[in-house]
Amino acid sequence: MDPRVQQFMALIKGRNPGENEFHQAVQEVAESLIPFIEENPKYKYARILERIAEPERTIIFRVPWLDDKGDVQINRGYRIEMNSSIGPYKGGLRFHPTVNLGILKFLAFEQVFKNSLTTLPMGGAKGGSDFDPKGKSDNEVMRFCQSFMSELFRHIGSDTDVPAGDIGVGGREIGYLFGQYKRLRNEFTGVLTGKGIEWGGSLIRPEATGYGNTYFAEEMLSTRGDSIEGKVVCISGSGNVAQFAAEKVTQLGGRVVTMSDSNGFIYDPKGIDAEKLKFIMELKNVKRGRIKEYADKYSVEYFEDKRPWIIKCDIAMPNATQNEINEDEAKTLVKNGCICVSEGANMPSTPEAVQVFLNAKILYGPGKAANAGGVATSGLEMTQNSMRLPWTREEVDARLHMIMKSIHATCVRYGTKDDGFINYVDGANIGGFVKVANAMIAQGVV
């Protein structure tokens, strides 16, 4: 490792002990940025890297609620307000039993760069709870969300901090959270994004991360005169991002052969077409069932406790969670002829896996660029809320498409190496950094 990176990481690890995912995310960025900062010393003198890795504010709170039996349950709530130099804090809420401070700090840190890349005025944040919505009744989810918002409301606002969804937080949860915020503040504002279409939501927001991820893959492929048409695609996850990535890939002529959940994956070599995808959407969004039921219904193979990366494909779209592709799986993907990895999830590839993709010089789009379509469309939802005017589906989709092209162009600008290879990791990290860093310098030591 570069000794300058090593020195910086010693500082980060000393100040943030035990927060492994946070260390991982910061190190990846530091590896891109430290050489860049050496060439641009104004960032060094202002100690931007040290400042950008320290949250502006961390809020941790108790979330007590009553389950259906009348028993008291206690969870922990968080909001990490990482950086507000280019706009109000913005980033999702995650409800999952694995949630802890280190995971949310990694997500908030990534969000700062991602939001900057979108070209929209949004700072970075992330939050959530170790609450597990799985197996809970709607009433339990509602009571939890109301309790969570009863503390969070004092820290957020449409010009201060605007949360959205993430793992375990979809339309249902956003609805309960918004209802409680409105009740406490007596204000109908765009304080959350991902709202229902009848009450301030934007068309295309549910589709945006998956569609954007697919548009980004298409842009990467176009640099090699290629496209998604006719390609075999492995997708992981079967939640919001995975569903709409599958929809868009299929629309563009690709064949999606896998989807998964935390118990295993299904392999459908004929492809998960529009009709089969409808079954998955109903299964996951309404019945809240397991992906295995797809295998039972369509008589395809189900791989219990396995991830899809053992299946031969042209394109991989990891759309479930962090660190879901390890070094061996990355090697298997490359060996099987995979030419493109477009990350819908945040940090789904381990550092060793990323190195495999970069060494093989395949098209590798890191999450902070490839999945930025979600937050970009959240930004468009905020714009529509401020104007009090909704845009059409076509208009929002066209803007999303334009933003993904612009993010890709930024990556190409900052990531193209002497031999012409585009290192999208460097491109996204440096491209996302410059705007935030310049704003921090302009605003002084705050």
Ligand code: NDP
């Ligand atoms: P959902 O909750 O809708 O879906 C998550 C999917 O991933 C489910 O299929 C879930 O399976 C699976 N999953 C979750 N945790 C694990 C795990 N530990 N191991 C294996 N599988 C797991 O979330 P989203 O689709 O919204 O989010 C997916 C990823 O995309 C996350 O990394 C998120 O941060 C990222 N992302 C999301 C954005 C958005 O707009 N929603 C924006 C940008 C990034 P199961 O049902 O079994 O839990």
